[in-house]
Amino acid sequence: MAHPNFSFFLVLLLALLFSTHSASPSPTNVISVLLKAKNHQLIDSENRLSDWTNTTQYAPCDWTGVTCNSSTVISIDLRSFNLNGSFPSLFCKIHTLRHLNLFDNNLSGTISSDSISFCSHLHSLNLSSNYFTGNLPDFGAHFTNLTSLDLSSNNFSGHVPESFGSFPALKVLCLVNNLLNGTFPEFLTNLSTLTDLQLAYNPFQPSRLPSTIGKLAKLENMFLSFLNLNGVIPECIGNLSALRNLDLSQNSLSGEIPSSIGDLASVEQIELYRNQLSGELPNTFSNLKSLLRFDASENKLVGRIPISLAALPLESLALNDNFISGSVPQVLSSNPNLYQLKVFNNNLTGSLPLDLGKHSGLVDIDVSGNNLEGTLPPYLCYRKKLQRLVTFSNKFSGVIPQLYGECTSLNYIRIFDNSLSGKLPVGFWNLPGLTFLENRNNRLEGSIHPSISNARGLTRLLISGNDFSGGFIPEICNLKELVVIDMSHNRFSGQLPSCITTLKNLEKLDLQGNMFTGVIPNTVSSWTVLTDLDLSSNKFSGEIPSELGDLQVLTYLDLSRNLLSGEIPVTLIKLKLDVFNVSDNALEGVVPVVFDNELFSPSLMGNPGLCSPDLKLLPPCSEQKASSLWKVMLLFVVTLVLLGLLFCLLIMTQRLPYFEENMRRSLKITTFQRVEFNEEDVLNELVDENIIGLGGSGKVYRVKMETGQTVAVKKLFGVDENAETDHVFWSEVESLGNIRHVNIVKLLFTCSGEDFRVLVYEYLKNGSLGDVLHGGKVGEVLDWAKRYEIAEGTAQGLAYLHHDCVPAIVHRDVKSNNILLDEEYRPQLADFGLAKMLNKKDDRECMSRVAGSYGYIAPEYAYTLKVTEKSDVYSFGVVLLELISGKRPNDPLFGDSQDIVKWARSVFSSYMQESTHTGHHLKGLAQLVDPSMGASSRECKEIEKVLDIALICTAASPDNRPSMRKVVELLKGLKLLRSSHAEA
Template identity: 60%
Template sequence: MAYQAAKLVFPLLMAFLATASALNRDAVVLLRVKNSELDDPDGQLSNWVVTSQNAPCNWTGVACDPRSNAVVSIDLSNFGVSGMFPSDFCRIPTLRSLNISNNFFGGSISSNSISLCSHVQSLNLSSNIFVGNMPDFRPEFPNLTVLDLTNNNLSGEIPASFGRLSSLQVLCISNNLLNGSVPEFLTNLSELTRFELAYNPYKPSPLPSTIGRLTKLENLWMPNSNLNGQIPDSIGNLISLKNFDISGNNVSGSIPYSIGGLRNVQQIEFYLNQLSGELPNSFANLTSLLRFDASQNNLTGKLPESLVRLPLESFNVNDNFLEGEIPVALSLNPNLYELKLFNNSFSGSLPVNLGSNSDLETIDVSGNRFEGPLPPNLCIRKKLVNLITFGNRFSGAIPDSFGACSSLAYIRIFNNQHSGKVPDRLWSFSGLQLLQLENNRFEGSIPGLILGARGVTELLLSNNNFSGELPSEICGLRDLGIMDLSGNRLSGSLPSCITKLKSLQKLELQGNMFSGEIPNAVSSWKELAELNLSNNRFTGEIPGELGNLPVLTYLDLSGNLLSGEIPGALTKLKLNRFNVSNNKLAGKVPLGFNSEFFVSSLLGNPNLCSPDLKDLPLCPRPKPVSFYVVGVLAACALLLLGSLLWILMKTKALQAFGSKNKLSWKITTFQRVGFYEEHVLASLTEGNLIGAGGSGKVYRVKLKTGQTVAVKKLLGVNRQSDMEGGFQSEVETLGRIRHGNIVKLLFSCIGEDFRVLVYEYMENGSLGDILHGEKGGLSLDWAQRYKIAVGAAQGLAYLHHDCVPAIVHRDVKSNNILLDEEFRPRVADFGLAKMLQPEVKEGDGLIMSRIAGSYGYIAPEYAYTLKVTEKSDVYSFGVVLLELVIGKRPNDSSFGENMDIVKWVREAALSSPQEPKSGIAGSGCWTDLDQLIDPRMNPSTCNYEEIEKVLDVALLCTSPLPLNRPSMRKVVELLKDRSLARPKPLLS
């Protein structure tokens, strides 16, 4: 009996000893690599300590086989660790998967080190800083199925040994510095399902002619790969292909007929190539096609009827040279919901039944040679959102049926030959955002029904034959930013309530027959930058309040019947354009306009005079002053002197700045202010203190004029201190900027041991305070958040694209976006800003000596390259967009360990059902928005489509690679333009 028991126990004992031996062996390898080869600044591997027999299986990032307890996987992705390639991990013979992606591993990868991993099945080294040549995979790697070297700095040729990785299913080497050619031998990898070689500076080379061998391939992703030549006929053999992207290359020739063999393809991206010829009829076989983009090529001929019968989700052949008419079959496609044919050479009329049998949401046929009337049934199913037909020869009236198309949000039918009346109900759609009818022959009046379009932001009706008075209901369009009614026959007085349009940025009414006086109470036009009322019949005086508009740079009142003097207050404006010519103005030209530069803007006013401008009448000399007047003036002077002495005695607080008198201060004024600087400095008392930090204090000062300013006082500053650089940067940057979305610097004061900056006061503090402070976001609904996003983007776009030289903020964050009393945003705090010199090309940037910025907002490449570019600000702004949607700080603990807001949202997007394009989340990928958005927002007020768009833009902005981030000008366009499809964020 004992013998039998021994026979049973002995094998179990041997297995236990073998397991224990394996555990000890694996632990020794892991600890040796950790202690001698890795730098773990965040202590991610702190629990790699031997405490029990199965210790490695409980260590962070280590996984074991559940039966043998042998280590089979090491995953250190996103751990923030660094070092050379840790090849010694591969000395664990049971290791099958090694993932060290998204870290800071560097140096080169030698053939000897990689050869230690010949037994590994999955090797992910992506998103590190490896350099040198691609590793040579010798000897054989019979089990390797996944190889990902994406997002490194590897260069040179693709080694021939890659062609012998017979089991490889995934090959990802995108976003490196590979400068060889795309080799033919890669098509020997018959097991490949993912083939991603994009964004490398290869030598010009064609798509391999034998690409058709890869019959299991599902994703062929080669944009920006310097491809040339033609698409090979063998492409049709890729029967499993779902995503085919060769955009941004120099591929030429015609699209082969064999493309019809791609029966499972869902997305084809051919844009930005040199393709020519006609689209083949074999498109009829592509019954799974959802996206087709062949824009910006040289394609010709008619669209094949076979193509328009496909169940298209998106069809886009813009920016080609297509010719001919659109087949009638387009109107019969029941699945077509987006038709984009803009910037081609199509002619003829649109099929009369277009839209009759389909759920069209977007039609864009702009920039062609179409003629005739618009099809009456385009919106018969009331789903049409975007109607874009500009730049053609369409004629006739807008069909009456369009008056029932309440789904319309974006109408651009300018530069055509339309005539007749606009259907009344078309003016009143509640979802309307943009109405652009310019340069046609429309007639009739603007009806009061326009009040229904409360969300419209742009009303562009210039150069038509509209007549009648402007209805007072137009004052209810509170979101209206641009109104251009110029070149019509509108008449009557302007409604006085027009000054209630607080969002107006541009108002153009020139070339009409408006009469009456210009409204006087214009102080609410704080966003107005351009005002053109020229060539009308306005009478009365020019309102002096126009001089107080903070961002007005364009003012044209010429060709009217205005009288009185030119208000001196207008000289406070920083005008690029000023014209009051051909009126009935009189009196002396104000000093600020009394220069040769403004002469042409003053002519045509016979009673206007100047003391020295030769083209204007000379002003008469003043009569001698009587003794009585002299006496009165002397008495006033004595009274004023006494008042000043009393004020100086009361401002003892100035002594806090030291014993130096005012002569030792250097005061620089950047904006016209209606108060004395001394009054501000005298008010820097504890009672006005609203914030303090290590460098100084911030005060809220309410002046006797009623104006409130914010004062930043830096103490302990001198020309040698570290803070001096930040002070000078802020002064140099803000001192020359004039933009409605950038905080205004009023003046600065420099003393021996202090620096003072005085700004306009922002009533609602910072965006960060509202989202994350005591107010807790309760006062911000989605509409306000969206406006904040657009406004802040416009401010940053101005810095990047309109300033010369361009300015990089370097510290974009929610705490540096201030909000006024109406929650309009101002970008603030330019202490870290840098100016890019004109000779610095976009993307080159400046090398900084140290990392600057705020944790959670810093772009990943900045941390290890110290290179400052505009794309660094774009990344930070993307984080702010995510804050606006989610309502949490960038590093909120609720995201989990080693997660920030970007990674958390990116994982949420990746976990949703994806479209086929590698690294792309398209429309509809946000399946559970309620779990993402700030729960403090009222769901009934949330525009979920708008929120999805903002999330998509945010992911584009926070792309790991600067190359993939849009410019801030593009960000503004993506956020504002309702005609654009939702952007496609990179999620790789």
């Protein structure tokens, strides 16, 4: 037994040690601690903490971000202060401090367990949305008062420490959107006080949702999306009686939805979409009286929707992309709280309840992609709140109810591919808020009512494949927002009103398969954005207007099966047409040279008067038919001779120097870099043998100067003050003129004249990344080390545009062909013809243009027509997937309606599941990785982490994508990890 005096002194010593550790600094010392943290651990680049001085009257309690209670500092809140630096552990020297909030700054580095140990007296700690890396710190057992811990949106990796399961008072734990790659931390189920658990968007190893999850009896919010969870949802989920939000979406969960889910008495939202759940929906949904939203889309569910689910006060019901069969239950019609009904893309049968909507304030109904039949319920808009009506791809029949014509709240209608018949209610044509009307492929009849002129916001009028008749009424010309008109395959007749050409936003006009007569309007100068014109299978007569050749963006022109006469206008050769068809008319004369090849031969047939010197399927041209062509050629030769004589005369009279001087004065030269050549040296070398590329806006030349320097020269097509060419030219100049960054191509100088625009860049020896990856440079293979450096350099270039340029610049066309490589394969972003500075007044106009390249365009562009920095992030994610897989964004290997993003997510999900069963975690990665790299096992682990970054960058929602600054930090963190492994 210890001596009593020894025990006494031991207790006294411990007490002294504890008092030394826990005692708070004096007010003077508190000021000193705060200033030391500011000066040594934080970088206040915006001087937001300028009032942190000991000269203020009530220092530190009157300082920005500091809160006191009776002159005692209890809270420091520096959220969104744009602070740099490391974790300010010195703040925790203030033992009275209870709350520390550093959300949304630029803090970086690791957080050690030793530094965090000083913060054990905190009640809440928020370090979210920073750039911390490394492992999560071990908090230890002495954090007895901590109730809220938020470390989300950082770059933490590795496992969740077991100490996270030992917080006795913790209520909120948020680790969302990090790089945590351990297994699911089952020990978190020991946190009996927890009300909010958020772990979503972490690349965990495939794990099961533990059966102990039911121990969290106080849990209200469970956000476990995108965690590689597999296996079944445990029955104990029903023990979470306080749960209000259950989100297990975007995992690999399988099996049936447990019947115990009906015990979640307080739940308001259940998100189970994008899993592999099977079986039928349980009948126990009748107990969920608080449920407002339920989404079980993209699973493998079968059976009928239970009546119990339909009777709930839902705001949103989404069961799309399953294999559910059965009918929509009658009880839906008696639900007074039904706000949003979405059951699209299933196998539902039967009819919709006739009283649906009569007792509820429906706003949004989508039952598309099923096998529903019968008539449309007449009371869907009974309370005048319905905004979206989507019933396409079903078997609905009968007439459209008259009450729909009185639904002034409707703005979006898609009821195509059914068997609806009769006339549309008159009011249906003139709904004031209508923006989208799609009634294609039904059996509707009657004419378009003149009151359609009231639908001034209508952008798409899609009524093809019906039995409509009457004329193309001029009232349609009042709809100035129209982008697409598709009235094809009806019985419309009469002449087209000339006012149709005033629709300046029109991109597509499809009138094929009707009985229109008269001539094709020729005053088409307002159709500046028209890409598709289909007037085939009508009775149009007269000549093809030569003015159609001025529609610069027209790519689809079909005038076949009409009564057109005269010659094919030579002006059409100016168009860059993907589809050209004038067959089965009464055209005559010589086929213009551009169309005089076998590719267009079928598009010329059925015109007995056409002749061609080359096409076998057309008669050869006689001298009489060719006489006009010879006259044109003769006139051209005579003109050349006269010009030559004039040129010689100028030389003889020594006026050529004066002529050259005038021409030089008419050129506008802007120099951005120091060069040892002039515009003449460049312009004289723009000959065909120097062409190295041909794009949508111009030709690219490689020019070697006498000085030995090689430059790349872009000469733009078709200059006009209002043309797209000028937009591309000035976008390049505006974006690149003042930029100096190692990963952005250098613009050396520009030269513009009355009829041309030229941009001169530094030449990069290895061409574009697209060429190297996809076979443009035969025999060249990039190893993983080079691909990683290309990814990091490209990310740095984009981060510079987004975060360091004032105003910020959005590239809008990030793709592998616009990433150039120098002799060391260092990347440089190029082609800024679509780039935009974000604070310009004309952003709305510019952002409404088609921007980007197919396969790289972010999904939100389809419905917002707005491109932001997050759109560039999506495109960069696609480039990362290209670097990893070596495949093009739209490789035929992916199948129909698939792109590299969908393919990669599908393969990634499959191999994660396979690795769970086989234990070969990296073996399944082979399908995603370009085999030509010959990647080692260590490199495959790196590739897996870059794949995680790519999948986060290509998230469907822009809000879920990181900033490019964050992406750079993620890639740099991986580089540091690689270096540490190499040293080890």
